[in-house]
Amino acid sequence: MSVVFFAIAAILVISGGIGVVAARNIVYAALSLLVAMVGTAGVFLIGLAEFLALVQLLIYGGAVVIVILFSLMLTRIQDFEFLKANRQWPIALIVAMSLLGLLGIPILIEDSTTTTMGSTNISELGLSLFSDWAIPFELASLVLLIALIGAVVVVRRDNGEDK
Amino acid sequence: MELIYFQLLAAILFCIGIYGVLARRSAVLILMSIELMLNAVNINLIGYAAFSSFGSAHRNLGQVLVIFIITIAAAELALAMAIILRLYRNKNNVNVDELDILKG
Structure with a gap:
């Protein structure tokens, strides 16, 4: 059952993260960051860290996203809209994908000696x-x-x- | 639940953050991507803390480390936002590939 909840939280985290790096409007990116933070709080709950889930919601969902939105309000926001990625985005994609392979392959081939979860x-x-x-x-x-x-x-x- | 789910999620989120840092131009978006990477590290730490084979006396070390990471990330964000506001006021621009005044 907890796998289902973890999958929901992981979908929130990954879609929020992709929203941060792909959104054209910077306000949408900040709101995607909020989605990713809420998903991370859910992952913390599944990882039996209830206190840190609350801290995550308060600090990131409350403080960090609000600070970012406030600073966007104080600087003129129309300058930030419709932003594109820079010219080196294919290289960035290659670097990110190769890093994902570099991190993911050892994780997948590792024989995980799973112990029981403890809170x-x-x-x-x-x-x-x-x-x-x-x-x-x-x-x-x-x-x-x-x-x-x-x-x-x-x-x-x-x-x-x-x- | 297994530890590998936490590890894979952290790896994917970290790579999304790396892509954001390398590909976006606005300094605010780069800062958000750094926050994503810090969150990936926190997910990894929480996973290892939940599945650690330590005794109960050492099981909370991972969570303590996450608390410190969140603290330092908040301090970093406040300072970086101050620098970005100052930069905007002085240069009217926060695109990192046009801010090359340190280039000598």
Whole structure:
């Protein structure tokens, strides 16, 4: 039964991804990204990571897609419509396909020693995040803070520089 | 469910992202393709975390790593969007093949 749900989520992810790289209108591409993120959250649910599925929906579906749409609104959107791929798209297609072969063939010929699926509950996850991974966790918050301050500094319109 | 489904889905999504990074011209679309590739990595990690033969004490390492990847991806996106907005304001253009001011 979970294979059926996984297939639905995988179809969402792949169609959303193809929509991102193939859409002519950039707003449609952003909405396809949202579809792909929701599908990824479904895959996380099937992979028994309920907390990360919620985080995925909140961060990507909520924050990331909204940030992209907002920045499209702040820049003039009609400049972005009807965008084409650049001239090297056949080479890009060849590179992507050969990489898919390079990744897919070892996956397919590998004799997967499948073990049973096991879930980890949220309290275990939080405990290990705040004990074993406490220093990387604090560093990640520092990285977020620096990135946000940096973003504000970069977009700020300072006097004398702009004409 | 088997691990191979997760691996194949991650490989396909990663290759779609690679194609997007190489073939699109707009910097915003390249950024979205990078987000797709990060998601492929996350799917792979979740798959391995669910099927890992570790004991229960180490089963959550994969999910912890996914949390860090999501954090860093959010920081990267905020900074990249700021740079794109700045670029648009200064150059009126976000097509990466026309922005060759670093070419010397």
